[in-house]
Amino acid sequence: MERAINVLRSSMPSRHTASGQRPHSPINDGVPKQSRTGDLEGTFLDSIGVLVEFSSSNEIYTFDDPADHIYKVVSGAVRVCKLLDDGRRYIGAFYLRGDVFGLESGPRHTYSCEAVCPTTIRMISRNVLTGSSSYGRSAELEILAIATSEMQRAQMHSSLLVKTASERVVNFLLQMSIYNIGPATFQLPMSRQDIADYLGLTIETVSRIFTQLEDSGIILRTPLRHIVVRDKHALEQMDG
Amino acid sequence: MERAINVLRSSMPSRHTASGQRPHSPINDGVPKQSRTGDLEGTFLDSIGVLVEFSSSNEIYTFDDPADHIYKVVSGAVRVCKLLDDGRRYIGAFYLRGDVFGLESGPRHTYSCEAVCPTTIRMISRNVLTGSSSYGRSAELEILAIATSEMQRAQMHSSLLVKTASERVVNFLLQMSIYNIGPATFQLPMSRQDIADYLGLTIETVSRIFTQLEDSGIILRTPLRHIVVRDKHALEQMDG
């Protein structure tokens, strides 16, 4: 139940130090940042807040915690999840580098959030943004943009969950291909179980569909959960 | 393809006139308004905009239209939907009296929207709200509240779609029971097909589960799509 692993720096943007050990994703650096929120490295959000590191599976916040911060992924990935009545786990979203998360409708978090792999997060107090601060109107517009973008993300996730198993997996791969780290290549930071819980499927079904896609020559699986998209067009055809 | 049926009044809040024929839901009046957005009749949104009437299945906006208005349901109900690749229809949300809808992340609508039954809508220009208008900060806070509430609604819909068929139907009934029009009684303005498309099921499955719930003595179906909840506790037990 340990929380913050290592507070790096406060109120100043900077690269993480060598002290932050990151066993996975050694080639993530030096790649242009992009995210679903649309900003290519940097609104003023990148100039405030505190950098914090989390190792794999560490909790960033948990259900019912006060929702008084928003977060931005600097590197790594997080999953936002909750347990269902029947013991299954539901993952509402993954956030990768550049993505902002943690904004809530009410005063408390309705999901838990954990690091999928060694991850660096920028933590920003909501008060700093919403209070009649020096950031003023631009902060409010920023929050609104985050909220509407999150709204759209959740809507897309909903419409995904009524499709067939292969459509879900294909759509997921296309989403992840935004975070390319090489020519048509990306790394899935999360396990099959994570993917299954996000797509409302089982690990076996996800695995079988990966195999089918590889047999069709559409993708290639390489070590360290890397995926090479060999036929993006075919992949897009299979998407709804 | 007809759009606006009858513009009632502009810029002044008022009850609709007798000229607006409303074949269904004759007992909706005189009931305290409430909605998921939390306002019990009336923010300043109720004092601006234009009232418009739509008859059953009429289009309020369609995919790719400019998203330059937001809407509030005065009476009736709407569905927000899109067609999937395989020809099936996906319904992202229903909005009933008091609910606000139509806010988008981008400049254009990503869904279509239709009246589920004869419906009166308040249409409010986004410019009126966001422009440096006299409403100023309170308007911005209002929009942010709408966005985060919509965000949460979409998240709840997502997590619904990974559950079993009966859990989905039960959850739907509990959602609708917010709009009670009598003791433990509400009307479903939408068809079984609408419900099925919202829950990612078929009409047959929805129908069978309704029958099971009635056979168990948990609900009662009466004419005009009215539902009486006879054992709310049991219903809540069945929900995730």
Added chain:
DNA sequence: CGCTGAATTGACGGACATCAAGATGTGTGG
């Protein structure tokens, strides 16, 4: 009272889950 679309009910099949085993891959200690 008959007509038409909506809703219900039944029989059957298929997509995905479940259960179980085997393969691969990643981290650890000698």
Added chain:
DNA sequence: CCACACATCTTGATGTCCGTCAATTCAGCG
């Protein structure tokens, strides 16, 4: 650097929930 151990992933056999197809009943309306 290699060998072992454990977790993750893959593959196969079987089961089940829900979809599909089809017939019947019901409700709303002229």
